[in-house]
Amino acid sequence: MNNWSDYPIFLAVAETGSLTAAGEQLGISQPTVGRRIKALEQRFGAPLLTKEEGRLSPTEFGYLVLDHVRRMEGEADAITRSSATLEHSLVGPVMITASEGIGDFWLPAVMQRFRRDNPDIIIDINVDIRSLNLAQREADIALRWIGPGTQNSLIGRRVTSFGFGLYASPEYLDKKPAPLTPEDLLDHDGVRLNLGPETFWPLGTSGKLLPMPRTVLRTNNLMTHFNAVLAGYGIGMLSHAAYPADMGLVKILPDLERVEDLWVVAHEDLKKSARVRAAFDFIVDALLKDSEHFRSGAPSIYIEHPHLHIVTDCETHNVKLAKGGAHKKDKVKLPATAA
Numbered sequence: 001m002n003n004w005s006d007y008p009i010f011l012a013v014a015e016t017g018s019l020t021a022a023g024e025q026l027g028i029s030q031p032t033v034g035r036r037i038k039a040l041e042q043r044f045g046a047p048l049l050t051k052e053e054g055r056l057s058p059t060e061f062g063y064l065v066l067d068h069v070r071r072m073e074g075e076a077d078a079i080t081r082s083s084a085t086l087e088h089s090l091v092g093p094v095m096i097t098a099s100e101g102i103g104d105f106w107l108p109a110v111m112q113r114f115r116r117d118n119p120d121i122i123i124d125i126n127v128d129i130r131s132l133n134l135a136q137r138e139a140d141i142a143l144r145w146i147g148p149g150t151q152n153s154l155i156g157r158r159v160t161s162f163g164f165g166l167y168a169s170p171e172y173l174d175k176k177p178a179p180l181t182p183e184d185l186l187d188h189d190g191v192r193l194n195l196g197p198e199t200f201w202p203l204g205t206s207g208k209l210l211p212m213p214r215t216v217l218r219t220n221n222l223m224t225h226f227n228a229v230l231a232g233y234g235i236g237m238l239s240h241a242a243y244p245a246d247m248g249l250v251k252i253l254p255d256l257e258r259v260e261d262l263w264v265v266a267h268e269d270l271k272k273s274a275r276v277r278a279a280f281d282f283i284v285d286a287l288l289k290d291s292e293h294f295r296s297g298a299p300s301i302y303i304e305h306p307h308l309h310i311v312t313d314c315e316t317h318n319v320k321l322a323k324g325g326a327h328k329k330d331k332v333k334l335p336a337t338a339a
Contacts, residue, residue, distance in 0.1 A: 007069045009036045010048060014066050017055035078269070093122040094279045098143035100222040101239065102262070103127035107143075109303045110286045114279065121275050140276045141283065142265045156265035159287040162294045163259055164237050166202065166252040167244045171232040178252055179235075185253075188213040189234030193225045201237055202256045210256065240297030262287065262294070 012022035013033065023033045041048050048062040058066050098107055104127050111123045126139060148154035168178070172189070179185050182204075190213030193200040201209045217233045219225050229236040229244075235252055238244045245251065264284050266276065292298040 003039070006036050006040050007072060009033055010040055010062075011066065011069050011073065013037060013049065013056055014058050014062065017057065019056070088274045089120075090118050090275050090278060091120040092275055093124045094141065094275055095124040095126065095139045096141045096143070096279070096283075097126040097128060097139040099145070100127055101242070102143050106290075106300070106303065107283075110283070111279075113286075113302070114282045118275070118278060121279070140266060140273075141280055142263075143283070144263045144265055145260055147263050148265050153268055154265055155268050156263045157284060158261050158263050159284050160262050160291045160294050161259050162262060163240045163257055163296055164200075164202075165240060165254065165257050166235055167229055167238045167249040168235045168252055169230055169232045169249055172234060173250055178250065180253075182210045182253065182256065185211045185213050185235065189216045190214060191216070191225055191228045191233050191236035192218045193222070193237065194218060194220045200258075202258045239294075241294050241300070243297065245297070259295075 009022065009026065009028075012025050013019060016022045016025060019033045019037070020030045023030045026033070037048065044061070044065070046061045047059050048065060049056045050059050050062075051057075096107065096111075097103070103125055107125060108123075111125075115121065115123065144156075147158065148156035166185075176188060179188060192212070192215045199209065199212075201212055204210050213235050217228045219228065225236055226238060226242060226244075229238060229249065230247060237258065238249070264280065264287070266280055286302065287294075290300050290302060293300040
């Protein structure tokens with residue numbers, strides 16, 4: 001008799017190459033994974049896995065089983081998605097996943113406007129740098145820095161571009177003159193932002209990272225990174241949409257910039273759901289309308305900021321308050337619209 005729950009375990013081991021990694025992915029222990037694989041092999045009377053270069057790989061028979069298991073997974077996902085495609089009303093949850101800055105700052109304000117016309121839709125926002133699996137309904141809509149890839153079941157639209165530049169606080173620049181060339185960055189302190197395996201920093205024409213300052217603080221969190229630059233640790237790369245100038249920060253080497261495209265992605269089946277389709281179209285339209293905000297730091301048409309408007313002078317590093325502004329010490333730390 002088939003134990004259907006054994007097949008996802010075999011799939012996880014085949015994809016991760018490890019009993020331990022498969023167990024961590026599925027939330028079960030490594031010995032349990034081993035027992036379930038052994039039970040499958042005893043049922044079939046043939047080995048499913050072999051060890052190659054320290055990694056578990058399917059045998060020839062294992063690849064045959066794996067092909068069937070993946071088709072089973074696809075059919076199971078289709079059953080889950082079908083519940084959404086049958087819903088033609090604007091009622092129920094819409095699950096949206098996005099990275100920090102977008103998901104925790106910009107998106108809540110924007111989707112509140114969406115709810116004015118769709119009060120029966122529940123907005124479910126997952127803030128995560130990881131790409132969730134849309135086919136398995138971990139999310140309905142994803143705001144990603146990469147497109148849908150090779151998955152034919154996903155549809156995506158590249159909607160807008162984010163501009164990022166180098167910034168430092170006046171306090172830091174009082175101690176050390178601003179760099180005049182990229183090579184001068186090597187003589188400065190820096191705040192490093194790690195997004196996954198990548199260090200987020202401007203790229204040269206060759207596609208390689210430009211010279212980096214000495215790292216004095218490293219983080220994978222956008223707010224920590226923003227506040228570290230604000231506190232005077234050193235030079236860091238911030239989104240122009242984070243209002244760094246309004247917070248008194250000085251733009252360093254203005255010609256150095258990094259631009260990243262933002263995509264809105266959904267599963268082709270879920271797109272047919274009335275509420276997901278409505279949310280997808282609304283988000284795309286809102287991103288397009290706020291394109292200048294993301295690209296250059298122009299005021300957002302969706303988010304009002306009560307903090308001061310500050311003009312910075314890059315050469316003298318003097319912070320000048322605009323008419324009607326408060327004293328510099330009154331500035332308030334606000335979330336950074338970045339990703």
